[in-house]
Amino acid sequence: MRQLKKSGLDLLDNPKYTDFLNMINEAYKDFEKDHEHLENILEVSSKELFIANKKLKQERDYTKTKLEKIVNNVGGVIFQTDADGNFTYLNQAWTKYSGYSIAESIGKNYKDFLKPSYVHSKLKFNEIFLNKKDAIEFVFKLKKKSRVLWFEVKCKQDTDTSGLPSGYTGTITNITNLKETEIKLKKASQSKDVFLSTMSHEIRTPLNAVTGLANILLMEDFLPEQSENLKALKYSGEHLLGLINDLLDFDKIKSGKLKITEDVFSLNQLLNVTKSDLVLRAENKGLVFNFIKENDIPDNIIGDKLKLNQIIKNLLSNALKFTENGSISLYIKNLGIDKNKVKLRFKVVDTGIGISKEDQKTIFESFMQANPEASIKYGGTGLGLPISKKLLNIQNSDLTVESKLGEGATFSFEITFKISNRLSTFSPEMIEMQPDYLPIDLKVLVAEDNKMNALILKRLFLKWKVNYEIAENGKELLDRYIKSNFDLILMDLQMPLLNGYEATTAIRNLPNKKKSQIPIIALTAFAQTDIKEKTRQYKMDGFMSKPFSPEKLYNLLKSHSKQKQ
Structure with missing residues (x-):
């Protein structure tokens, strides 16, 4: 209204605008009030937002500080x-x-x-x-x-x-503590392997002399009353060797170093040799041994012959040990052929002392026997059954037992082998009869630093009319070989001056190609798990562990002789 008066307009001259202008004036006043109200609201909201923002920043900083403290106090x-x-x-x-x-x-x-x-x-x-x-x-x-x-x-x-x-x-x-523990365990395992290998070598070396001399004496003329003593001497040596082998096999299984190999072999030959061995042992104890094929069994199969043989022998030896009267029976049954694979069941039944239900829970544990009295009375390491079970486990099989105390025991397992299409092969070491030990036309150079082992080899070579020379260390062997020709070298691995590996390397590097390719057979009492692989790496042609049987050594020499077939 003041602005209208300043402009010289008189509302009295224009009464029709009065109501309109009054309405505008009131609206303007209301707008000012609303504007003032909004300003008040915004001011209050702004204060609230400021406080909320400040609070959020404080919470953020608190959380950040807390997280940083947690993170910075974490060990890693x-x-x-x-x-x-x-x-x-x-x-x-x-x-x-x-x-x-x-x-x-x-x-x-x-x-x-x-x-x-x-x-x-x-x-x-x-x-x-x-x-x-x-x-x-x-x-x-x-x-x-x-x-x-x-x-x-x-x-x-x-x-x-x-x-x-x-x-x-x-x-x-x-992870320093964990890694240091791992390194210590690894070193301890290596030390254990070295210890077992060294002890095995130290025990096998004199044992080779004991069993070797026993074999030589049994091949010579002896008084009738000496027969029982010589056989007892040979049996004791072989029994001690079996205990050593049990311990080494057990260690291999525990360390995971035992591998399954697959080769073609004659199941009938393996079983026949086992039968001939057990028949004599059972007869000596006054027991009957039964060998029963329940149906047709494939002959040539593919699998690990040595491990199968070890399992069967462990079970039969166990039955023989704990049976005083009655019989021991080995049953073999063909459970069926599918896709060129045969499933076989082996069962060993004895009429021995039996095993209680309680003891059946522990007999497959290492170094455990059914009871302390059995260990004292019958002897043994308590490793035969655990080893057999583990050998079967790694071949996807298992060993089970059924028995009652005083009523004998039945151990059985089922195992699958591939069937070979190969015709039956001749395997000299499986022949049941003793070799004739005919003279062998062969010139052999031997590296052997142990005088007793050298003596046994000399006695055997003289019996077989083998031409030989013996060197006491690798250097002497190398000097002899360079000066003369030989058909075969039997190489001990642990020797002074030059060991067997070093001597073999020197021979393989000779400029004369013919001399560098002479067959070299490792002949050692060492039993490290990698010994066979190591001999192959050094280009040796074979491996024979001591103590060895005269038959195996004879067959080895015969296979390299000039009159071999």
Whole structure:
């Protein structure tokens, strides 16, 4: 209204505008009131937002501080990298273990802190964080002062908003104690292997003399009353050798070093030799031995002949040991042929002392026998059944027992073999009769530093009319071989000056091609699990363990003789 008056307009001259202008004036006043009200509301809201924002910042800072405290108090390192392996985040543990500050480490690449030789990973060192894998794990070592620390890295891939790889988030954990324990256990295992091998060698060496001389005496003329003593001497030596072999086999199984081999062999020949051996042993004890094929059995099969033979012999020897009267029976049954594979069931039944239900739970445990009295009365290591069971387990089979105390026992297993289409093959070592020991036309050079072993070889060679020379060490053998020609070398492995491996290497490197290719057979009392493989690596032509039977040595020499068929 004031503005209208200033403009010189008189509302009295225009009464029709009065109501309109009054309405506008009232509306203006209401607008001012609303505006003032809104300003008050906005001011209150602004204060509330300020307080809320301040509170959120405080909570954020509190949470961040709390998380940082938690992260920095974590024993291991927490890190993040970009797609190139450059660190984008590290917690305080990084400084503790690496010695570098976080400030100087952020932005640097992992390769700036590690040596390739310190990293144990299947991945290439330069591509550890570049291979775009969802997860990465590896171990590295870090030399700090006088100690080596070991760490395990575990991380997962991060992705950006587009789903593309953007780096990794992970942890670095100190596993030094675990790794040191692992290294100690490995060294202890190696020491145990060396100890077992050394002890086996030290026991086998004199044992070879005992069994060797017993065999030689049995081949010569002796007084009738000496027969029982000589056989007892031979049996005792072979029994001791069996105990040593049990311990070595058990160790191989426990360490996982025992492997299954598959070769064609005659099942009938294997069983016939087992039968001939058990018939004599059973008769000597006044027992009846029954060998029963329940139906047609394939002859030529493919499998591990030695392990099958060991299992059967363990079960039969066990039955023989614990049976005083009655009989021992070996049953073999063909359970069916499917896709050129045959399933066989072997069952050993005896009329011996039997096994109680309670004792049946423990007889397959190592070094356990049914009861302490059995161990004292019958002897043995308590390893025959556990070894047999484990040998079957690694061939996807199992050994079961049915027995009642005082009523004998039945041990059985089922095992599958491939059937061979090959015709029956001649296997000299499976012949049941003793060799005729005809003269052998052969010139042999022997490396043997043990005088008793050398004496036994000399006696056998003289009986078989073998032309031989014996050297006491690898150097002497090499000198003799260069000066003269031979058909075969029997090489002991542990000798002074030059050991068997070194002497063999020298022979294989001779410029004379013919002399460098002479057959070399390792002849040793060592029983390390890798000895056969090692002899192959050094280009030896075979391996014979001491103590050896005269038959096996004779057949070996005959196979290299000039009159061999």
